Amino acid sequence: MRILLFIPKDTYDIATNKELVTMLASYLNKWGDTVVAHHYKPGLLDGVTLVHVFGCWRTEASRIISKATQLDIPTVFSPLGGLEPWIMQGQRLRRQLLTSTYQRKMTRKASAVHLCGRYEHSTFTKLKWNCRTAIIKNPTLTSQLSPEEMGASVMELYQKVLDSNVNMLISPKAVKALRSILYASVCRDIAGKPRMYSEAKADIEAIDDTDWRNICLYAADEHVADFVRNGAEVMGITRTFVTLTPSMRFGHDYGYNDGDIPCDDVISNNIMLRSKMEDIASDDEQRERVICTMVLNIKYELTHGTLPLRHAMNLLESLMQGNFDEDRLRSMLAATGALAFMRHLEGAMSTIAGLGEGFMPVTPRYGKQADKIATRIMKLKNIQKNDYS
Numbered sequence: 001m002r003i004l005l006f007i008p009k010d011t012y013d014i015a016t017n018k019e020l021v022t023m024l025a026s027y028l029n030k031w032g033d034t035v036v037a038h039h040y041k042p043g044l045l046d047g048v049t050l051v052h053v054f055g056c057w058r059t060e061a062s063r064i065i066s067k068a069t070q071l072d073i074p075t076v077f078s079p080l081g082g083l084e085p086w087i088m089q090g091q092r093l094r095r096q097l098l099t100s101t102y103q104r105k106m107t108r109k110a111s112a113v114h115l116c117g118r119y120e121h122s123t124f125t126k127l128k129w130n131c132r133t134a135i136i137k138n139p140t141l142t143s144q145l146s147p148e149e150m151g152a153s154v155m156e157l158y159q160k161v162l163d164s165n166v167n168m169l170i171s172p173k174a175v176k177a178l179r180s181i182l183y184a185s186v187c188r189d190i191a192g193k194p195r196m197y198s199e200a201k202a203d204i205e206a207i208d209d210t211d212w213r214n215i216c217l218y219a220a221d222e223h224v225a226d227f228v229r230n231g232a233e234v235m236g237i238t239r240t241f242v243t244l245t246p247s248m249r250f251g252h253d254y255g256y257n258d259g260d261i262p263c264d265d266v267i268s269n270n271i272m273l274r275s276k277m278e279d280i281a282s283d284d285e286q287r288e289r290v291i292c293t294m295v296l297n298i299k300y301e302l303t304h305g306t307l308p309l310r311h312a313m314n315l316l317e318s319l320m321q322g323n324f325d326e327d328r329l330r331s332m333l334a335a336t337g338a339l340a341f342m343r344h345l346e347g348a349m350s351t352i353a354g355l356g357e358g359f360m361p362v363t364p365r366y367g368k369q370a371d372k373i374a375t376r377i378m379k380l381k382n383i384q385k386n387d388y389s
Helices: 017-026 059-070 085-090 091-111 119-123 147-163 172-186 188-192 194-205 210-219 225-234 271-280 283-304 309-321 326-335 337-353 369-376
Strands: 002-006 033-037 051-052 075-077 113-114 131-135
Touching: 002 147, 017 033, 017 051, 017 147, 051 059, 051 147, 059 075, 059 091, 075 091, 075 147, 085 131, 091 131, 113 119, 113 147, 113 326, 119 131, 131 147, 172 188, 172 194, 172 210, 172 225, 172 337, 188 194, 210 225, 271 283, 271 326, 283 309, 283 326, 283 337, 283 369, 309 369, 326 337, 337 369
Parallel strands: 002 033, 002 051, 051 075, 075 113, 113 131
Antiparallel strands: none
16 A cells, blocks of 8 residues: 655644654554655656645645546545634635635545544534544644554544545456456356356456455445345355445445335426326336336436446346337337437446347447446446457
8 A cells, every 4th residue: 555645845844743744654654655745746646545635725735635536546634723713714815715715625525634633623514625534633732642543543544535435446357357246146147158157257266355345345335235245146256245334434425315226107307208108108018118217217317426336237137137028118218218328328238247239129339428328337437348248
């Protein structure tokens, strides 16, 4: 693990700040590679696992958090008391207006905020800029905490941040294994397809314990833990499924609905769409109606940023079960304006969990739009397509 401790030079020149960062770097070096930097330069973030920024009255500190966020590197921010109301009010008005924008942005973007005491925490919470906080006292200012205890507490905070942002950290080989596991969860007869089984098995055997841990935490975030468990069982994976208590991670408010995707009615409040869904399906076409409703609800949730991976897996599972009239389903999708979306969605589901064209009711479309949908559904970047043809 490579940790970057970034503190602007004038902030570092304050004796207590210098002592704090120096003792923290000394502790962290026992467990990994730690770098202390005062200025940004190209390549500074290369290979970095986590960035810890100290101080909040220099725009360079804000830029570091922004750059790290763009690169999917989790961040911890220690304002070192710089957001206390009397300090903010004491700045000259022009400087206060200029820097407060940076402060607000960097604070909101930070994966977590480290505060040095309960009073600093109480004043910080009134800003309502970030609820992901941790109180760890500064041993240079109090005798209640030793440098070793402070270092251990910071390490716990780092682990909590990493575990809360697995979508940033999950490796390409872990993503490949995850998709193989998801495919196995909906294609129970994969063992009867030697080439597919051996390729999926190789993907899974390539991961280490950290990869498996990240897969489990990601599965919990995206509500597909049962799919991963089922797929692991099909593939003969003997690893224990990793679960963490809520206190060991910062919560996410994705706005996901619990459970499977609604398929009795469309989520949208569009009256015309609801009326159309009432009219297009006869009593003996309920299977087609259910799948069409799933597609419409996925489209709605994707547009509103509330689509968990689970709901895409619900649709994929229904498509692979078959037992529906493809021509009638295509007609329903066209009537509800979802046919073009379904073509791209099929291309995305091919990438996500290997949906084969034999299970696609409409001609799929691959390319940038399908790739974009796959990325938005999985919340992961640079997803490589599995070849299950």
